[in-house]
Every structure is written in C-alpha cells, then in structure tokens.
Amino acid sequence: MIDDHSSSSLVVPASTQNHSQGVLSAAVVLVMYGDYQCPRSAAVYKLIKIIRQELTVSFGEDYLCFIFRHFPQTQIHPHAQRAAQVAEAAAVQGKFWLMSDTLCDHQQRLENGYLVEYANDLRLDIPQFLKELSKQVHVDRINEDIEGGIRSGVTNAPALFINNIRYTGRWKITELTVAIVAASH
Template sequence: MSLKPAVGSQDHVQGDDSASIEIVEYGDYQCPHCGNAYPIVKEIQETFGDQIRFVFRNFPLSESHEYAFSAALAAEAAALQDKFWEMHDALYENQSRMDDDLFEELAIQIGLDIEQFRKDFESANLEQRIEFDFESGIRSGVNGTPSFYVNGEKFDGGVTDLYQLLKESTE
C-alpha cells in the first residue's frame, strides 16, 4: 500500500526536504508499541541525520486508548504555537502517566501560552485535522500503530526491522 496523500505542507516534518529517506509514522500517543518505537525512531534520526525526513501523523485508537485523541489534540494545539515536536516528545516521554491533567502540565513545561493552549485544545479545527490524518491512514492501509511508510510505501515490520533495513541499505 502506498501513502495517501503524499507528504505536504499540512504535515509535521523533521528533517530536510532533500533527505533521501522519508519515514512517515502513523502513531497513537497512548499506544505502548508507539511508546516503545519512539526512542528507536529518535536513534534512527540521530544515526542517519540529514538522510532522514521524519513525518508524524495522528492515528489515535480511541476505542482502545482513552486519552489518545486528547493527546493528539494537545500536540496539535502545541503545533499552533510552533511546539509540535516538543509536545510530541513530552507525550511519549510521559506516556506512563497519561491522564487529563498531563496535557496542561506538559504545555506549561514546554513554555506554551496556556490560555491559548486551552482555547486551541477545544477547537473543532484541530479535531478535523486529526480526523484528516486518521482517514489518510485508513486510505493508506494502516491497520494498527505504529505504522511506518518509507518513501511512500508501507513498511511491513516494526521499527527495529526498519532500523535494520536502513543500516543495511546505507552500508
């Protein structure tokens, strides 16, 4: 399966447009597998540096994870203050204590304007944004989290397999 739509200006991207390897993750901030993948993705980024362009799309599995959608809202609200990646990292790093109180605490920690954060957190636009990511995941064949796409094609395997593949392909 291929990625639909392709990565564009609406996406959260780390890395250079000219990177040779584009990795898109569909993730859920409360999913334990995504939590386990998070440090490995960081390691991939550190190891391969400029060769990697990393994209994160929301795929909250709300039926299984009570706080997944709220966590995605928190990340999107932070994005409106140019702090998406700070919130993304903070959510994964505090995954074990995820509850309704955590989002504001992290917003304060990463230096967001808290009144603006509260307002944005309630915004219907952000809900639509998350639903757009989720629907693009379904169209792209995502059937669980985390799901990875490498250069537009679905990667069938976990993040450890992905790391191994990248190491082999760049040796």
C-alpha cells in the same frame, strides 16, 4: 499515475502540511502513523529518533525526513485523541516535537491535568492552549491524518511507510535501519 489503494503504499504523499524533522527532498522520507497512548507507538517513535540521529551523523541532515501523523485508536486508548489535540495545540506555538516527546515519555499520564502541566512546562501560552482544546480546533487535522492512514491501509498504530512503501519488518533498530538505508539506493 496509478492511485494504489493497497495496504503497501502511502496514498497521501508527504507534504509541508505534515509535522516533519528534516527536508521533504531527503533521500528517505519515513512517515509514521502513531497513537500517543500506545506503548508500541512510543517505542517506535523513540527508535526512529535514535535512528534519525545516527543516520544524520553518518549521512548528513538531508538523509532522513521523519514525519509524524496522528492515528489515535480511541476504542482502546481513551486519552489518545486528546493527546493528539494537545500536540496540535503545541504545534501552533512551534512546539510539536517537544510535546510529542513529552507525550511519548509520559503515556501513562495523559489525563487533562497532566496535559496542562506539560503545556506549562513547555512554556506554551496556556489561555490560547486551553481555548483551542475547549473549541476542539484541531480535530479536523487529526481526522485528516486518520483518513489518510485508512486510505493507505492503516488499521492500527504504529504504521510506518519508507519512501511511500509500507514497512512490514520487525520493530528493531537494526532491521529498521537496514530498511531505511536500503530505501535510499
């Protein structure tokens, strides 16, 4: 097997360690590197959720697997790293996707007080949540995502890989849907 480090291939393959919606054996595996404070990341995240819903109705539950990996751009988004840690703390309690939805919906409000409010709204165990954040127990996981992204040529978020190939098309529903469907053939 050739280990391709070009910017067109995903170097770290999708695995059960990733946050995923759908099965890894799906016809199409879509990996997104995202930043919760980046407006474009939130827009693409929401777009993918719509596309996944439509494709699931058309082709079944096993058609598209959506994986989210962290790529906080801390130099331009000061709250992105903390938001990623919050998503990971929610993941421990089985609420990664609910928290991701919340963070994308409220990216203008990612200061600590709001983050605790979101955790409370999702009925997380707040003492556990706060303990994990204060001890920064999820930083290594986030850094692994960042490192994998960098190794795959990611320099900013959002970045998408469809069946391990970098998507370079437009961030529009029609173009992205066509690329996903084409990758399944």
